Amino acid sequence: MKEQIHTIPINDAMANEGECPFCYIEKRAEERLLDFTLGAGASYMEADIREKTDTAGFCRAHYKKLFAYGNALGNAWMLKTHYRRLNDEMAAEFKSFKPGKADKKPKLFGGVKNSDAKEPSNPIAAWCKRKEATCFVCDSLKKTFDAYVDTFFTMYKKDDAFKRQLQQSKGFCITHFGDLCEAADRRLKEAERKEFYDTMLPLQQMNMERLYEDVAWFIEKYDYKNKDADWKDSKDAIQRGMQKLKGGYPAEPFYQMKK
Numbered sequence: 001m002k003e004q005i006h007t008i009p010i011n012d013a014m015a016n017e018g019e020c021p022f023c024y025i026e027k028r029a030e031e032r033l034l035d036f037t038l039g040a041g042a043s044y045m046e047a048d049i050r051e052k053t054d055t056a057g058f059c060r061a062h063y064k065k066l067f068a069y070g071n072a073l074g075n076a077w078m079l080k081t082h083y084r085r086l087n088d089e090m091a092a093e094f095k096s097f098k099p100g101k102a103d104k105k106p107k108l109f110g111g112v113k114n115s116d117a118k119e120p121s122n123p124i125a126a127w128c129k130r131k132e133a134t135c136f137v138c139d140s141l142k143k144t145f146d147a148y149v150d151t152f153f154t155m156y157k158k159d160d161a162f163k164r165q166l167q168q169s170k171g172f173c174i175t176h177f178g179d180l181c182e183a184a185d186r187r188l189k190e191a192e193r194k195e196f197y198d199t200m201l202p203l204q205q206m207n208m209e210r211l212y213e214d215v216a217w218f219i220e221k222y223d224y225k226n227k228d229a230d231w232k233d234s235k236d237a238i239q240r241g242m243q244k245l246k247g248g249y250p251a252e253p254f255y256q257m258k259k
Contacts, residue, residue, distance in 0.1 A: 006151050009148060010025070010148065012024070014162070017169070019170055019171075019243050020170075020171070020172045026176075027248075029141055029148075030065075033140055034069050038071040038078075039258075040258075044074050044078050053078050053081075053082065056134040057135065057136065059132075059137075062138065066078075068255075069256055086131070090127075094124070153183060156196070157192065169203070172204065173243055173245065175247040176247060181197075184196050211237070211241050214233050214240065215234070215238070217232055218237040221234065239251035
């Protein structure tokens with residue numbers, strides 16, 4: 001399959017040969033979004049971008065990454081206009097609020113799992129919950145990630161060389177492997193799905209066992225009897241092991257603005 005602009009990130013990720021190509025794609029896409037939001041192009045000064053960031057806000061994790069990015073003035077501008085919008089919304093919520101009857105069984109302690117809980121009956125609590133549900137970077141990243149997943153399966157169906165490269169890879173982190181399995185059921189026909197799972201399930205299982213062995217040997221190296229033994233592939237087993245379970249790059253520092 002001839003390389004095109006939208007296939008380059010997939011090929012780059014596969015060439016990286018890390019524990020999960022989609023962690024690599026996600027990382028690079030997030031860095032571009034941080035640059036777009038706070039970088040030298042000053043997107044936060046554009047009215048249409050500020051409208052989006054004011055509306056969505058940011059999640060806790062991305063506020064931390066935006067702070068670490070290093071553009072204090074840009075962060076201050078986004079906070080100022082977001083606070084203005086948020087305070088206006090809050091004032092309207094407070095003005096219309098009338099205390100109602102308390103729930104007899106609070107959701108956190110009434111046997112209902114937090115993930116199964118519906119929107120709070122208290123309108124102020126519901127408003128607060130809605131504010132937690134959106135993040136400009138997360139929402140943008142999801143759209144980008146979904147597009148790359150679609151490209152991945154287009155390449156899988158049309159490019160035999162890509163398929164062979166995938167078969168020789170180290171698999172994926174659990175989080176992104178789940179995303180791929182979900183997408184495979186939408187994007188592949190029955191025969192294609194069988195071939196995909198016949199290859200990918202053993203590959204994923206083999207690489208999970210590989211990580212187990214790396215972590216186990218890392219521990220064994222702390223036994224005085226093994227002090228002169230070879231580390232094998234276990235020196236960075238902790239961060240790779242964490243990545244394989246939940247994604248991301250635990251050992252890497254926060255991405256910062258290029259000055």
